[in-house]
Amino acid sequence: MKRALVWIRRDLRLHDHAALSAATHEADEVAVVFVFDCVILDALADKDDRRLTYICRSLEEVDAKLRGHGSRLLVMHGDPVSLIPSLAREWNADAVFANRDYEPYARERDAKVAAQVELRTFKDIVVLEPHEVATKEGSPFKVFTPFHRCWKETLNPEQDLAEHVPNLSRLAALSTLKAAGFLEQYPQEKIGFVPNALWLEPGEKAARTQLKRFVEKRLDGYAEARNLPADDGTSALSVHLRFGTVSIREGFRLARQSIVPNAPKTNREAKSNHFNPATGPEKWMAELVWREFYQHILWHFPRVVEEPFQEQYRGLRWQGTDEHFARWCEGQTGYPLVDAAMRCLNQTGYMHNRLRMVVASFLTKDLLVDYRKGEAYFARKLLDFDLASNNGGWQWAASTGVDPQPYFRIFNPVTQGEKFDPEGRFIRRWIPELRELSASAIHAPWEAVEMELLAAGVELGRTYPRPIVDHAVQRNLAIELLSKK
DNA sequence: TTTTGAGTTGTTCGA
DNA sequence: GTCGAACAACTCAAA
Numbered sequence: 001m002k003r004a005l006v007w008i009r010r011d012l013r014l015h016d017h018a019a020l021s022a023a024t025h026e027a028d029e030v031a032v033v034f035v036f037d038c039v040i041l042d043a044l045a046d047k048d049d050r051r052l053t054y055i056c057r058s059l060e061e062v063d064a065k066l067r068g069h070g071s072r073l074l075v076m077h078g079d080p081v082s083l084i085p086s087l088a089r090e091w092n093a094d095a096v097f098a099n100r101d102y103e104p105y106a107r108e109r110d111a112k113v114a115a116q117v118e119l120r121t122f123k124d125i126v127v128l129e130p131h132e133v134a135t136k137e138g139s140p141f142k143v144f145t146p147f148h149r150c151w152k153e154t155l156n157p158e159q160d161l162a163e164h165v166p167n168l169s170r171l172a173a174l175s176t177l178k179a180a181g182f183l184e185q186y187p188q189e190k191i192g193f194v195p196n197a198l199w200l201e202p203g204e205k206a207a208r209t210q211l212k213r214f215v216e217k218r219l220d221g222y223a224e225a226r227n228l229p230a231d232d233g234t235s236a237l238s239v240h241l242r243f244g245t246v247s248i249r250e251g252f253r254l255a256r257q258s259i260v261p262n263a264p265k266t267n268r269e270a271k272s273n274h275f276n277p278a279t280g281p282e283k284w285m286a287e288l289v290w291r292e293f294y295q296h297i298l299w300h301f302p303r304v305v306e307e308p309f310q311e312q313y314r315g316l317r318w319q320g321t322d323e324h325f326a327r328w329c330e331g332q333t334g335y336p337l338v339d340a341a342m343r344c345l346n347q348t349g350y351m352h353n354r355l356r357m358v359v360a361s362f363l364t365k366d367l368l369v370d371y372r373k374g375e376a377y378f379a380r381k382l383l384d385f386d387l388a389s390n391n392g393g394w395q396w397a398a399s400t401g402v403d404p405q406p407y408f409r410i411f412n413p414v415t416q417g418e419k420f421d422p423e424g425r426f427i428r429r430w431i432p433e434l435r436e437l438s439a440s441a442i443h444a445p446w447e448a449v450e451m452e453l454l455a456a457g458v459e460l461g462r463t464y465p466r467p468i469v470d471h472a473v474q475r476n477l478a479i480e481l482l483s484k485k
Numbered sequence: 486t487t488t489t490g491a492g493t494t495g496t497t498c499g500a
Numbered sequence: 501g502t503c504g505a506a507c508a509a510c511t512c513a514a515a
Contacts, residue, residue, distance in 0.1 A: 135514085142511080142513090143513075227494080290493080405492070408494095409495080475496085
């Protein structure tokens with residue numbers, strides 16, 4: 001093959017990249033292109049969307065790397081369905097290479113492109129694809145645990161986790177790249193956005209550094225630390241995994257390495273201390289398998305984007321009010337952990353996983369608001385927003401998804417705070433008006449004695465809201481609503 | 486076909 | 501404060 005075009009989408013990196021690796025081994029000349037997809041961008045509500053900043057800055061790094069090899073990143077703005085085939089024709093590419101994307105919109109888009117030009121797609125954003133993990137009957141799994149078991153049995157590490165190393169000497173010389181624009185021609189303003197602050201460093205270099213540091217420093221303690229929102233116990237890789245600035249295979253490779261230490265002495269030592277080093281890595285890898293599980297669910301059942309997975313809940317009438325939904329969005333529900341989490345989301349575009357479950361449970365089970373409203377709000381706000389994981393998470397919390405268990409899916413927002421933010425550090429960080437309350441009062445200020453509220457400068461209903469609903473009452477309403485057939 | 490065991494992340498109640 | 505059982509009953513996946 002003479003010329004190949006590599007179209008990057010949610011894989012904004014050059015290392016361990018399936019499509020780029022394949023293209024640079026098959027073709028003599030390879031150009032890399034990114035399209036600011038107007039179909040996606042036009043649907044974004046906020047002009048200062050952080051995701052655009054993250055993408056632009058990650059692309060700058062890709063471009064700089066390509067420059068180092070005498071090439072450039074090609075950039076376009078518009079509908080890829082027409083832009084990619086026309087670029088391929090203009091540049092005389094024999095084929096377009098891309099990594100497979102399992103979302104309904106992406107599938108439709110790629111099918112339209114494939115109808116016009118040879119499009120070769122690759123497994124890259126997951127370790128195992130939907131057709132690779134199936135029940136004995138050949139049907140998709142609908143419960144995580146058997147899926148997980150099968151996933152682990154199916155995994156062939158040498159093959160599925162192999163590094164895809166691109167041959168960067170095959171990158172097209174700058175002089176041949178006249179068919180499209182370059183990144184500097186598309187500042188965020190030009191595509192309708194303004195730069196915004198990020199709480200993390202974008203790009204593949206930062207992503208890999210983050211991954212390595214996480215595996216070295218925090219993976220062993222991950223099982224426990226991951227649940228405490230006041231600390232840095234999570235991998236904080238969600239954004240990088242969403243945009244593909246880090247390779248999912250590299251994540252698994254490093255985690256697996258840390259399970260089987262080279263030095264047997266360390267292992268013995270660890271055992272004698274009753275310390276199980278496998279717990280953390282295994283727990284984290286299970287989280288990554290959850291990510292694949294929801295990718296597969298979305299692939300097999302794309303209708304989950306529109307409606308509950310569970311048939312019996314499709315006609316459910318959620319009775320929550322717009323007023324309550326607005327209070328949830330603003331972080332003004334009167335439940336400190338919920339409000340702290342929502343304010344953190346609003347200000348940073350990030351929310352800790354534990355808190356996503358807490359606020360999702362609160363919106364659906366305490367406020368009885370349709371989970372799709374919360375899902376859409378997360379989709380708008382989260383820097384790491386991923387359709388499959390977000391939908392899966394919300395449907396799980398709402399008990400409408402795969403593996404629904406209404407009676408086990410109602411979180412008590414006070415208990416969750418006492419358990420996972422025992423000192424109230426996270427709450428104080430995001431709700432300054434409660435900062436002076438003691439750890440024992442901060443999770444349920446309405447139960448505190450008047451003296452303490454006074455001393456802390458808290459006046460319920462004025463400086464901080466009273467609870468907008470009674471959890472004990474709403475819990476029963478939710479159970480009643482969901483047990484109706 | 487029938488049966489069996491199990492289901493991410495919880496909560497509440499009563500001893 | 502701690503602990504185990506109950507929660508309500510359905511669906512999935514495998515034997």
